[in-house]
Amino acid sequence: MRKLLSVGFIGVYLGALGLGLVSHMLGAWNTAHPVMYYIVWDMFCGWSAYDSRIHVIAEGESQTYYRLTPTPWGELHPYGSLGREHYDVFNNHAGQIGLNVLRHTQHEPISRIFVIEEAWAKKYNLQQPVWESRYDDPKDKLSYFRVRAIMLPDSQVTERYDSWMAHQAGRMFADNPRLQADSKLNQPVFVRETPRQPVGRPFGSQSHLRFLGTSSPSAN
Amino acid sequence: MDANLSTAPNDASSNSRSQGYFFAEEVPFGMALMRMVLPPVLLIDLFYRHPWVRELYSTDGATAPLGVNFAIPSLLPEFGGGVAVALHAILIAAMICSSIGWFTRISLVTAAVLYSYFGLLDSLSTITKYTVIATHLLLLLAVSSSHKIWSVDAWLERRRNPGGPENSELPKAPVWPARLVQLLFGIIYLGAAITKMHTPSFFSGDQLMYWTMTYVNNIHPLGDWLSQYPLILSAFGYVTIVWEIGFVFAIFHRGMKWWAIAIGAFFHIMTMFTLGLYIFPMVMFSGYLGYIMTSEWQVISSWRVSGFFSTLARSIPQWLERMVPASQQRPWAAPAAYALTLGVVALAAVEVEYLRDPYKERGPNGPLTLEEITPEEFDKLFEPDRPIRPSDKLLAFDLGTLQIGEHLSNRRREFKQGERIIAQATISPPHEDMWLDCWLHESKPGSEPNQTVPGRSVVKVGQSVARETFRANFLFKVDESLPPGDYFLRLRSGRDDLAIKKFTLLPRGEVRAETEDDAQAQPEESLQAN
Structure with missing residues (x-):
């Protein structure tokens, strides 16, 4: 037996x-x-050329804006020096982190919560001596920002957008007059179609599709 | 294979071979070592996260269930803060008990279940592939006989049964749990190889290059340096994938098994320095202990360094005997002590957590307040959407003379008359179809002493760069028509300057003659400037 x-x-x-x-x-x-x-071993699933960070911001009824991350009581740095919201690559949880901060702090009534992505080219991560050995130009880091989600204090998501990278890729893809003209052909006048866009190819507009990822958040 | 060192029947049929492979009986040295080492490794993470249990794993925090990413948000129940803290403390206690081998099987099952539970509740900062591998190992340890040696359970068993086998006759058990550990690692590496095959631009080294420039893991001192040499990364990529595919076959070969494991250990150590992965390698090293079979342990135990551990293994039972004399032994004492330990640990953790006040809500001024953002920060965070700046699309602009694969293998700043300069622009994805111009400028004195700046332009070459292309090469043959001195190469996209590179042209020395082969080896898009 x-x-x-x-x-x-x-x-x-x-x-x-x-x-x-x-x-x-x-x-x-x-x-x-x-x-x-x-049971799926996809430890190396690719890395982009741009680094990304997440900011969670609350808008008070007085139009004052508050920073919800890093959490005011101190934050966990699970794999290095970043808070956990930065590992939310699928934009599914950062808003909840903001709501939790609101639950445990004193503040004026809040009207909205914004999840904002910051992105910059990874070459600016290089340490200064490494940079100087390869580049003649001075480091001129520029961060790009994009709102990823807008939530109400009752956790209802009112707007949700694709990532900055997907947005930029779609923007470049759509930078083609023939493609744009073709996409506008055969659109009904009264009924607006909402075609399912391929994930990651949102043509620069917001995508409500949920990313189904198996990749580890830290790809560890 | 080690089965011939065990008590397996020596039958030639494949059925008997597989019987021997899985059901040969050996002393579980490897699994026992893994049982002792793996939990302390996992405890590093558990202790580190324990102060944040309420926030990470409870309804009083912000859980991030993995199920949400799979559109199954309510996969597991979530408990209040106190219960989560108590369960997490029990997990820590179960890990410690697993390591020392006290109620080993119960402890390992408890640890495996709770470890998975907490991982599944936090996809942001707890579950990763190494926690998944660790869960597999805990499960396989739970069904193994790792408790039969070097454990409190084994010591208690010997006390209960003093007429049992002597130490020289250590208990044996079927080796199938160890075999499953070995096969698990082979399949993990095979899966990792498949992932790399699926990953575009892995073999060019570009993916690895961007990974080494990424700072989402711990400090990785070699990463920055290595990111400057994508050719080396490309070679590492090929070596890694060959090893990952070959591992599952090599471990079945007596002569290659430990070579494959040694390469694996080197690979994982390098991931510490190049990628900042710390716990992952330690989990893998713990798993490698499952490869140690009886014959190999006999070799290891003959090493001088093992004398210390042998002394330790003999002295711990004697110490335990003094602490808990056999005369005081009661049949219910051990289970009661175990249950009491878990209970006390759980209650103590809840109390300590309450006193800590993790959200700082009971401070002198009540709950904490929020930090306002400044108008400057607001302007930055809510800036209008803007396209990527042209200079950000350029990863690097390098000069050299030799191209291997896609990469310049000899980046240089000095060239001799007669040489051909390859100016390589590396473009980061995503980018649209681009037209790039490369201008060759003479130098002229700048406003500061000894400073030179780009002067009169000598020549310009241009080419299109398709959106799927990562690199563009511009070829310049610098002959005697250009006098020795400083020059600049300027890369432009439309009206935007992307990069500028200064180089020095030296008088013709021993110049390598251009051969027909060289001419044929030029990329099609390369243009001869003069």
């Missing part, structure tokens, strides 16, 4: 690992359920 159980466990365990491997190889079912995160 004991051996039978062992054989069963070995079979189920290796079967699960095999399923994860095949699923990952084929790119199918790997986002079907959170349990797939436990």
